[in-house]
Amino acid sequence: MAIRWGSYKVKNLYDELLRVTGRPRPAAQTLCSYLRALKDGDIEEYKVAAESAIHVMGVTFTVYSEEEGSIDRVWPFDMIPRIIDRREWLQVEAGLKQRVQALNLFIDDLYHQQRIVKDGVFPAELLEDSRNFRPECVNVDAPLGIWAHICGSDLVRDKDGTFYVLEDNLRVPSGVSYMLENRLVMKRLFPEMFEQNSILPVDDYPSQLYDTLAALSPRPGDQPEIVVLTPGIYNSAYFEHAYLAQQMGAELVEGSDLTVENDVVYMRTIEGLTRVDVIYRRIDDLFLDPEVFNSDSLLGVPGLMRAWKSGKVALANAPGAGVADDKVVYAFVPEIIKYYLDQDAILPNVPTYKCINKLERQHVVENIHAMVVKPANESGGYGMLIGPQASKDEREKFVRLIRRDPRNYVAQPMLTLSTAPTLVDHHVEPRHLDLRPFILSGEQTSVTSGGLTRVALRKGSTVVNSSQGGGSKDTWIVDTEAT
Amino acid sequence: MTMLSSVASRIYWMARYLERAENTARLINVNTHLLLDLPRRVRLGWEPIIDISSSRDYFYNLYEDADERSVIRFMVSDTRNPDSILSALNKARENTRTIRDIIPREAWEQVNTLHLNSKTNARSVVTQRHRYDYLHSVILGVQTISGMLAGTMTHDEGYDFLRMGRNLERADMTTRIIDVRSASLLPDMPEDLTPFENLQWVSVLKSLTAYQMYRREVHQRIRRTDVLRFLLLQENFPRSFYHGLCQVGNCLGNLPRSNKVLRILTQLQKKLLRAKLQEFDQEKLHTFIDELQLGIIKINDSISKNYF
Numbered sequence: 001m002a003i004r005w006g007s008y009k010v011k012n013l014y015d016e017l018l019r020v021t022g023r024p025r026p027a028a029q030t031l032c033s034y035l036r037a038l039k040d041g042d043i044e045e046y047k048v049a050a051e052s053a054i055h056v057m058g059v060t061f062t063v064y065s066e067e068e069g070s071i072d073r074v075w076p077f078d079m080i081p082r083i084i085d086r087r088e089w090l091q092v093e094a095g096l097k098q099r100v101q102a103l104n105l106f107i108d109d110l111y112h113q114q115r116i117v118k119d120g121v122f123p124a125e126l127l128e129d130s131r132n133f134r135p136e137c138v139n140v141d142a143p144l145g146i147w148a149h150i151c152g153s154d155l156v157r158d159k160d161g162t163f164y165v166l167e168d169n170l171r172v173p174s175g176v177s178y179m180l181e182n183r184l185v186m187k188r189l190f191p192e193m194f195e196q197n198s199i200l201p202v203d204d205y206p207s208q209l210y211d212t213l214a215a216l217s218p219r220p221g222d223q224p225e226i227v228v229l230t231p232g233i234y235n236s237a238y239f240e241h242a243y244l245a246q247q248m249g250a251e252l253v254e255g256s257d258l259t260v261e262n263d264v265v266y267m268r269t270i271e272g273l274t275r276v277d278v279i280y281r282r283i284d285d286l287f288l289d290p291e292v293f294n295s296d297s298l299l300g301v302p303g304l305m306r307a308w309k310s311g312k313v314a315l316a317n318a319p320g321a322g323v324a325d326d327k328v329v330y331a332f333v334p335e336i337i338k339y340y341l342d343q344d345a346i347l348p349n350v351p352t353y354k355c356i357n358k359l360e361r362q363h364v365v366e367n368i369h370a371m372v373v374k375p376a377n378e379s380g381g382y383g384m385l386i387g388p389q390a391s392k393d394e395r396e397k398f399v400r401l402i403r404r405d406p407r408n409y410v411a412q413p414m415l416t417l418s419t420a421p422t423l424v425d426h427h428v429e430p431r432h433l434d435l436r437p438f439i440l441s442g443e444q445t446s447v448t449s450g451g452l453t454r455v456a457l458r459k460g461s462t463v464v465n466s467s468q469g470g471g472s473k474d475t476w477i478v479d480t481e482a483t
Numbered sequence: 484m485t486m487l488s489s490v491a492s493r494i495y496w497m498a499r500y501l502e503r504a505e506n507t508a509r510l511i512n513v514n515t516h517l518l519l520d521l522p523r524r525v526r527l528g529w530e531p532i533i534d535i536s537s538s539r540d541y542f543y544n545l546y547e548d549a550d551e552r553s554v555i556r557f558m559v560s561d562t563r564n565p566d567s568i569l570s571a572l573n574k575a576r577e578n579t580r581t582i583r584d585i586i587p588r589e590a591w592e593q594v595n596t597l598h599l600n601s602k603t604n605a606r607s608v609v610t611q612r613h614r615y616d617y618l619h620s621v622i623l624g625v626q627t628i629s630g631m632l633a634g635t636m637t638h639d640e641g642y643d644f645l646r647m648g649r650n651l652e653r654a655d656m657t658t659r660i661i662d663v664r665s666a667s668l669l670p671d672m673p674e675d676l677t678p679f680e681n682l683q684w685v686s687v688l689k690s691l692t693a694y695q696m697y698r699r700e701v702h703q704r705i706r707r708t709d710v711l712r713f714l715l716l717q718e719n720f721p722r723s724f725y726h727g728l729c730q731v732g733n734c735l736g737n738l739p740r741s742n743k744v745l746r747i748l749t750q751l752q753k754k755l756l757r758a759k760l761q762e763f764d765q766e767k768l769h770t771f772i773d774e775l776q777l778g779i780i781k782i783n784d785s786i787s788k789n790y791f
Contacts, residue, residue, distance in 0.1 A: 055599065225485075233581055242583040252581075257489050269485040270640060270790045271739045 076471030095347030260303030498648030
């Protein structure tokens with residue numbers, strides 16, 4: 001059975017490609033007709049071609065529990081793209097820029113005068129307990145006042161199609177390499193689609209990232225020495241670290257490749273020591289420098305924080321930027337935007353209940369069967385509760401957890417995430433998805449055209465994380481006015 | 484562009500492991516053919532292959548007999564053997580994986596494919612019928628990577644480390660093959676075995692893909708001293724020991740801070756050129772080969788210490 005749009009049911013939710021059953025959205029018209037014409041044999045051929053392309057390109061991610069020796073697993077990829085009309089996307093893009101701009105002002109303020117706290121907009125006690133606030137960063141002047149140079153924000157659509165921001169990742173967001181690789185695979189598979197549609201390109205990301213990083217160099221004028229600092233081959237995003245370094249022509253280094261002398265960072269090369277200007281670090285704050293943070297960390301570089309504070313090396317993202325991606329801070333983002341920019345948020349937050357607030361906590365506990373409960377500082381979908389799908393025991397466990405440490409939890413009503421047709425054997429079925437665009441902030445702010453679409457491959461599931469059975473799709477921003 | 488010490492080291496080891504996989508494939512191929520040509524009573528079996536890779540003790544820990552099946556498994560697909568083809572390809576891949584930002588993408592894809600295919604098809608190597616195809620695809624795969632790197636990678640310091648790794652590994656394998664093969668070729672063998680002795684020297688040459696080139700240069704019948712001279716001292720044959728050393732010397736000439744390593748290399752070259760091969764009996768040859776291998780180890784250590 002090949003792809004029959006008539007038997008793909010769109011009911012009570014937003015589908016990315018179809019308006020209602022059997023009726024494609026304008027931007028997806030060409031693609032849907034193309035897919036309908038495919039026979040089982042063609043689909044099989046595409047599947048094999050996609051798999052072998054990914055295999056050969058070595059697109060992999062690591063899962064921590066996997067047995068030793070086979071640390072690679074191929075990242076599941078669905079060949080049916082997710083399509084967004086460019087007119088709609090421009091709005092999202094503006095919203096993301098606004099959001100990241102405000103978050104950067106917020107971080108800079110927290111590490112200086114803390115005006116937002118003094119003005120009573122952001123509660124002082126939240127700041128006091130924040131796990132990601134780094135006292136070591138107080139009064140450090142980040143170049144251009146920017147702390148989060150690379151941000152990955154997760155967006156979802158509810159059933160009426162509205163985009164909501166689900167969370168912001170300001171520490172070491174990953175996934176952009178999959179966005180780039182997915183596009184390469186799709187161009188190999190469907191060259192004719194790219195000819196017939198006006199699909200915005202994504203390939204300029206590495207050079208924009210390079211420019212963003214180069215602008216931070218403490219030695220302007222010279223060609224800056226930029227390195228990507230990775231925890232190493234066993235990290236789940238290692239593939240991406242290597243990929244980005246390669247695409248930028250930067251060195252990929254581990255902590256052991258670097259050394260600090262007189263507050264200057266050097267890397268060990270075959271010629272001896274060479275000075276480093278900008279470090280795109282993909283290591284969490286607490287592992288950066290054993291002199292300041294975890295003293296037993298072997299991943300970091302002793303003295304790195306000294307070098308950063310004295311302005312002799314730039315770090316992206318800056319240490320301490322994570323203070324703004326805490327899920328409790330998230331709940332305040334609309335107020336943060338209002339406070340610094342005097343604007344209303346263009347992109348709405350998912351309504352979020354802060355368990356630290358007694359009334360809101362009460363509401364969460366009473367409605368836990370309908371809530372998604374998240375710990376404030378975990379990523380990757382670990383340690384969260386999806387109320388409607390959880391057992392009674394699990395719900396009760398979370399109620400206890402919330403009562404014990406209310407500050408550490410937020411809850412959101414369960415949204416009905418949008419779906420997109422996803423290949424299952426030789427036909428299509430709806431699967432839930434989200435979207436992670438990447439925002440670069442430097443002298444200019446830029447947003448990727450689309451981003452990484454993650455899809456929950458299990459039927460009915462809404463967990464899209466690669467570590468928990470998620471896959472990905474290429475994301476097409478289609479300019480319908482251009483064709 | 485500067486080169487990280489850790490990157491230089493990975494390129495070097497990538498090249499060594501790839502070369503090791505290729506050499507092992509050649510060795511097994513030739514042994515398979517040799518055994519088909521020898522009469523039963525002089526068959527040498529598969530044990531020498533274990534000796535060439537100096538893993539006799541380790542082998543007998545894992546297997547009872549050095550029969551064809553066991554040795555082939557041990558040398559090709561057994562990842563418990565750190566020198567098996569699969570282990571070598573695995574390590575080559577791991578090293579390449581970490582330097583994807585340095586190696587041209589096509590070459591990485593080829594290393595990855597070679598590893599995947601060799602792993603998937605590893606079982607086919609046990610039957611003689613499919614063995615040739617399998618080993619040939621390994622040899623071809625490594626050669627393709629070498630060609631891609633030669634044609635698409637900037638010939639900078641990284642490339643010098645690559646060539647050093649390849650040539651040292653090659654030189655090392657040449658000495659091993661000469662050592663083990665000649666040990667079973669005692670000159671006082673009964674007269675009627677001479678044609679087979681001849682056959683074995685041919686096999687030494689063939690293990691190193693040197694037969695055809697040897698023939699073009701030496702027109703007489705195959706003789707021990709000539710073969711040794713060709714494999715150890717020939718300047719232009721890519722698998723001769725001396726050639727390997729010269730290549731390493733050229734690479735070092737391009738690299739910064741290379742004086743110390745160069746001195747050690749030159750010592751070994753001198754020792755080699757002074758040797759009177761025609762006077763070497765089996766025992767002397769063995770001692771001499773030992774010295775050459777120690778020399779290789781010394782160069783390797785000195786490169787590590789100086790650059791990695």
